[in-house]
Structures are given as structure tokens and as C-alpha cells.
Amino acid sequence: MSHSLHRYGSIEDLENDYCIYARCAKGVNRNNPGEKLRRILEIYQTEDFVNFGSAHAGKCYLDGLDPKQYAKRLDRAYGMIVSFSKKSSAENILRKLKDENIGISIVVSGLIDEIRDIAKKCGLKLHTATLSLGIYGNTSLLPKKNTLKITTMCGHSLIGNRLVESIIEKVRTEKITIEDAALILAKPCVCGIFNTVRCSKLICKQL
Amino acid sequence: MRINPDKCIGCEKCIIYCPLNCIVKEDKKCKIDEDECVDCGVCKRANICPTDAIFMPRECFDYPRAVRMQFSDPCAYHPSMKSFGRGTEEAKTNDVTGKFKKGEYGLLLEFGRPCVGVRLSEIEKVTVAMRTKGLPILEENPLFGLLEEDDSGHFKKEYVNEKLLSAILETRFKEDELETIIRTILPLLDNLSTVVSVGLVTRFANDGSLPIIKKLEDLNMNIRVRPNAKINVGLGRPLID
Numbered sequence: 455m456s457h458s459l460h461r462y463g464s465i466e467d468l469e470n471d472y473c474i475y476a477r478c479a480k481g482v483n484r485n486n487p488g489e490k491l492r493r494i495l496e497i498y499q500t501e502d503f504v505n506f507g508s509a510h511a512g513k514c515y516l517d518g519l520d521p522k523q524y525a526k527r528l529d530r531a532y533g534m535i536v537s538f539s540k541k542s543s544a545e546n547i548l549r550k551l552k553d554e555n556i557g558i559s560i561v562v563s564g565l566i567d568e569i570r571d572i573a574k575k576c577g578l579k580l581h582t583a584t585l586s587l588g589i590y591g592n593t594s595l596l597p598k599k600n601t602l603k604i605t606t607m608c609g610h611s612l613i614g615n616r617l618v619e620s621i622i623e624k625v626r627t628e629k630i631t632i633e634d635a636a637l638i639l640a641k642p643c644v645c646g647i648f649n650t651v652r653c654s655k656l657i658c659k660q661l
Numbered sequence: 662m663r664i665n666p667d668k669c670i671g672c673e674k675c676i677i678y679c680p681l682n683c684i685v686k687e688d689k690k691c692k693i694d695e696d697e698c699v700d701c702g703v704c705k706r707a708n709i710c711p712t713d714a715i716f717m718p719r720e721c722f723d724y725p726r727a728v729r730m731q732f733s734d735p736c737a738y739h740p741s742m743k744s745f746g747r748g749t750e751e752a753k754t755n756d757v758t759g760k761f762k763k764g765e766y767g768l769l770l771e772f773g774r775p776c777v778g779v780r781l782s783e784i785e786k787v788t789v790a791m792r793t794k795g796l797p798i799l800e801e802n803p804l805f806g807l808l809e810e811d812d813s814g815h816f817k818k819e820y821v822n823e824k825l826l827s828a829i830l831e832t833r834f835k836e837d838e839l840e841t842i843i844r845t846i847l848p849l850l851d852n853l854s855t856v857v858s859v860g861l862v863t864r865f866a867n868d869g870s871l872p873i874i875k876k877l878e879d880l881n882m883n884i885r886v887r888p889n890a891k892i893n894v895g896l897g898r899p900l901i902d
Contacts, residue, residue, distance in 0.1 A: 459891045460775070460858040468889050479754035479897065509735035509745035513706070533753075548894065557898035559754040563891040570869065573894060580865045581895035581902075582755040584769065585873070586887040587859040590850040595777045602775060610735045611774045611827050612703050614680035621677075642678070642703050644735055 457535070457609030458563035458647050460586050462602045467656065468565055472544040473647045474498070475561040477533040483557060488529035490556050495525055497550045498536040501543040506536040507646025509610075514646035516637060539651035545572045552576055603656050608643035617642070622657055632657050662698050662705060662721070666690050668714035675715060678707045680826060681778045699733035699778055699826045700726070706736075725819040728781075728807065733826035741806045749802045749829055752862040757897035760801070760833075766873065767799075767833045767862030768842060772855055774827035779855040781807065782821045784830060787849050789814035791832065794845055799831040833862075839873075840880060847882065861886075 458473040476494045478484040498506060499521060507514030510531050511524055528534075538544045544562065551560055562569050566583070573580050589596065596602060597615035604618045605611070621635045630638070635657055636650035664675070664684075671689045678684075683697035684704065691714075693704075705715045721730055730737045735745055751769060752761055761767045770787065773779030784804070791798060792814030798805060809815045834842050850857045863873040877884045 457891075459860055459889075460771070460887075461889055462775075465888050471889075475753065477750065477753040479750060479757045482754070482757045483897070512736045551896055555898070556896070559756050559893060559897035561753045561891055561893050563889065565888050566871075566890045566892070567888070569890070569892050569894075573869075573892075578894045578896070580869055580892055581900075582752045582761060582862060582864055582893040583871055584752050584767075584891040585861045585863065585871070586890065587861055587877075587884055588887060589775070589856050589858050590847060591853045591856040592777075593856055595854075595856055597776055606775050609774075610701075610733075611776060612680055612701060612735070614678070614682060614703075615776050616677045616679070616682055642680075642707065644706075 457645065459584055459609070460589070460606055461563070462599070462606040465565065467603060469568070470539050470541060471649050471652045472538045472541070472562060472564040473535055474538070474544060474547055475533060475535045476558045477561065478558055484532050486529065487532060487558065490558055491528040491531055491534060492525050493554065493556060494551070494558065495521065495528065495534065497547060497554070500550065501538065501546050502540060503543070504537045504539050504649050504651055505640060505646040506534060507644055508534040509645055511644065513644050514640065514648070516646070516650065517641040535645050535647050537647050537649045539649055541568060541572065545575060548572060548578065549576045552578060600656070600660050604639060604653055607648045607653065609645065609647060610643070612642040612644070613639060613648070622660055625657060626661060662693050662700055662702065663695065663716060663718045664691050664693055665714045665716065668712040670712055672711060674709045674711070675704045675707070678704045678709065680776065697824065699824050700730040701733040701826050702730070702736065725823055728820060728823050729825060731803065732828050739803045741803055749831060751829070751831070752893055754897060755862070756893050756895045756900055759901035761862045761864065763864045764836050765833055766836065766839060767831060768846060769860035769862065770830040770846070771858040771860065772828050772830065773825060774856070774858050777856045778824055778826055779828065780822060780824050781816050783853050783855050784828060785814065785816050785821060786853065787830065787846070788816070790849050791846070796842065796845065797832055797834070799833055802829065802831050804828055804830055839876060843877070843880060843882065843884070
């Protein structure tokens with residue numbers, strides 16, 4: 455990842471958009487993490503998640519990744535990500551992870567002030583931040599800003615501007631629903647950090 | 662990636678899926694510009710081709726071309742790093758590795774992202790400048806393995822023209838080097854023919870604040886720290902505080 459770091463949008467656009475990532479560290483706790491990751495996956499599923507996945511799984515929940523089948527493959531994994539569209543869900547997950555003291559590094563992406571608030575409520579001492587300083591270089595090559603808000607929800611840049619614009623046009627011409635559009639756009643993002651709830655809101659604003 | 666012309670019926674369904682817009686229709690068939698293609702696999706995984714004409718040719722697995730897939734397809738494996746994705750842990754595990762300590766910052770330069778892609782020749786403009794100025798390039802990163810061993814900052818020549826969807830270059834420096842590093846590196850990005858998403862790694866102060874934000878503002882370089890971030894919440898064990 456820097457995956458979920460560079461999600462583009464206004465503060466209002468970025469509210470209620472959380473990715474929680476569990477990641478084992480090479481040379482520290484990456485050998486045989488299966489049981490721990492399975493427990494984390496169970497915890498993830500105790501709340502109303504939007505999506506989850508990981509690169510090694512090859513697809514995300516919204517593209518058909520079955521949690522039970524996925525759990526069986528976690529012995530060879532070293533990380534997984536879940537996305538939420540409610541602050542309360544993110545808070546509950548972090549509290550449960552803290553209480554269980556599993557020992558795998560946990561990273562949360564979202565608005566800094568919201569994460570601070572959650573951490574305070576859960577009694578977490580924030581350790582390290584990766585801040586986004588924005589996009590540099592030849593920015594004339596970028597798609598329009600409304601499109602970027604959606605494409606940047608895939609941190610590996612697997613969702614192209616043409617797909618976004620084409621799918622939104624299909625919504626405009628009433629060939630598909632907003633929810634179907636968000637689902638189509640979520641599928642290329644194998645890590646499962648594409649938040650379809652946020653995407654639906656963004657599409658709504660563009661119609 | 663390639664489209665088998667004997668199977669392609671020219672339906673164009675694949676065209677919109679390419680993140681870099683390198684599928685075109687010619688002579689009633691869809692065709693991938695293989696020099697521009699980064700082998701990310703999105704068009705194949707989308708499973709939208711009615712005749713299953715899209716495939717990854719054998720030569721995409723051979724070096725130097727293989728690095729395209731390794732950096733661009735998160736489902737592919739970086740053999741040098743034994744990991745998927747862009748191959749670096751960045752600060753995700755900093756609570757147990759101590760990669761970025763108190764008093765240090767990290768700068769993460771994500772070339773090609775979003776939506777543009779990047780040739781290694783473009784990244785090389787930055788790596789050469791960094792080496793010339795004596796700035797460190799972190800080794801725990803698959804880009805490092807593509808560099809010549811002579812500390813020139815050049816990539817091994819067989820890789821220079823390879824194109825990637827994105828790649829992360831990392832550096833680490835002391836707090837008091839912030840201004841020098843920022844004033845040296847950010848201007849280097851201005852003349853690139855790609856985009857660079859820039860990230861900065863910092864430890865939280867004991868009171869939970871992020872003093873770096875004020876320090877960046879004080880540089881008067883119009884650096885706007887975005888309101889969203891990626892935060893390691895310190896649940897890894899054993900904890901390195």
C-alpha cells in the first residue's frame with residue numbers, strides 16, 4: 455500500500471471512509487501468522503464491513519472472495535485489509551483488536567482528526583503517521599478531479615479514468631444503478647479497499 | 662498482456678478496463694500497445710472478454726519485462742522482497758521494526774500514481790540526482806534491487822525502458838535535514854513526464870500531535886498536508902516505542 459494513503463477528496467468527501475490493515479513484519483512476526491490473521495478476519499466480520507481482500511488473495515470480497523475459503527489460505531499470507539463506511543464500526547474493530555492484543559501491526563487510514571478521536575476513545579497511543587503531501591510532477595496528465603476521487607480508492611491504481619467515466623455515463627443514461635456502478639468499479643481493486651458506499655455518494659454528486 | 666486476434670471479436674468491452682488506456686481498436690480487432698502495457702492484468706481479471714482472448718504471453722515472465730508485472734500487478738510476487746504489491750512495508754510495521762525512529766522522517770515517492778504510469782527512465786532522473794547529492798535510497802524496497810551497484814543512481818540498463826503502473830522510492834533522514842531534503846527533492850519532480858504521489862512518514866509526538874505539519878508550513882513552499890493519512894496505531898508486538 456501506500457494504498458489507502460492518497461485518497462483524493464474534500465474533508466466532507468473523505469468522512470466515514472476507513473481502511474484497517476493488518477500487516478505482519480518481515481523478520482518479526484511474519485512466520486506462520488495464519489492463526490492470528492484468521493482471528494483478525496473473524497474480528498473484521500463482527501462489524502458491518504464494506505469490503506475486504508488482499509493482494510495474495512487475487513480478488514476482493516465484492517468480487518466473490520469467500521471469507522471461509524480465504525481464511526484457509528491465510529497461513530501463507532502476511533496481511534489483509536478491510537474497509538468500513540461507519541466511524542462506529544472502525545472504532546469497535548480497533549477496540550476489539552486492542553483488547554485481544556494479537557500483536558500484528560494495525561494501520562488505519564482515514565481523516566486524521568477522526569482517527570485521533572477513535573484512538574482516544576479506544577485508549578490507543580498512535581505510533582507513526584504516513585501523511586499525504588499531494589500529487590507532484592506533470593499534473594496535467596491527471597484525469598479530472600471528480601474522477602480522481604474514485605480512481606484513488608484503489609491504491610495500486612488499477613481503476614482507470616476511462617472505466618470510471620464510462621460507468622458513470624451508464625448511470626446517467628439509466629442503464630445501471632448507482633449501486634451496480636460502484637460494484638463494477640470495486641472489482642479491479644483486489645485489496646478490497648475500494649469503498650462502494652463512498653463511491654455511490656461520489657457518483658450521486660456527479661449526476 | 663496480449664489479445665489473441667484470432668479470438669477477438671472486436672466487442673471493445675476490454676478497452677475501458679485498461680488503467681493506462683493502452684487498448685485500442687484497429688481493423689475491427691482490439692489490440693494492446695505492448696510497449697505501453699504494464700502487465701497489470703486488470704483486463705484479464707475483469708473477465709469481460711466473451712471469447713477469452715486476453716492472455717499474458719510467456720515473454721512477460723522473462724526479464725527485464727517481468728518487472729512490469731512485479732510492480733504493476735499486486736497479485737504478482739516480488740521475488741527479491743518475497744512480497745506482493747509494490748514490495749515495501751513502508752511504515753505499516755514501524756511499531757515493531759523501528760524503520761523510522763523518533764527524530765527521523767521518511768519520504769515516499771510514488772511514481773506513476775495515480776492513472777499515469779512511469780518508465781524507470783523517469784524515476785532514474787530522481788535516483789541519479791539523489792545519489793549525486795548524497796541522499797540515501799532505502800534498500801528494503803524492490804526498486805533498490807534494480808539499481809546499478811556503483812552508487813550512481815542509474816538503473817541497470819536493461820530495465821531503464823520498462824514501464825510500471827507505479828513504484829515507490831523511499832528515503833529516510835534526520836529531523837534537522839527536513840528543509841534540505843524537501844527543497845532538494847520536490848523540485849526534481851517538476852520536470853518529470855509523470856506524476857508522483859508524495860508521502861511523508863513521521864512518528865507522533867508523545868502528546869499525540871504531529872509537529873511536522875507546522876514545520877512543512879513554515880517552509881513556505883505551498884506544501885499542503887492532506888487531511889487524511891495512514892496511521893500505525895501501535896498494536897504490533899513487541900512494540901518499539
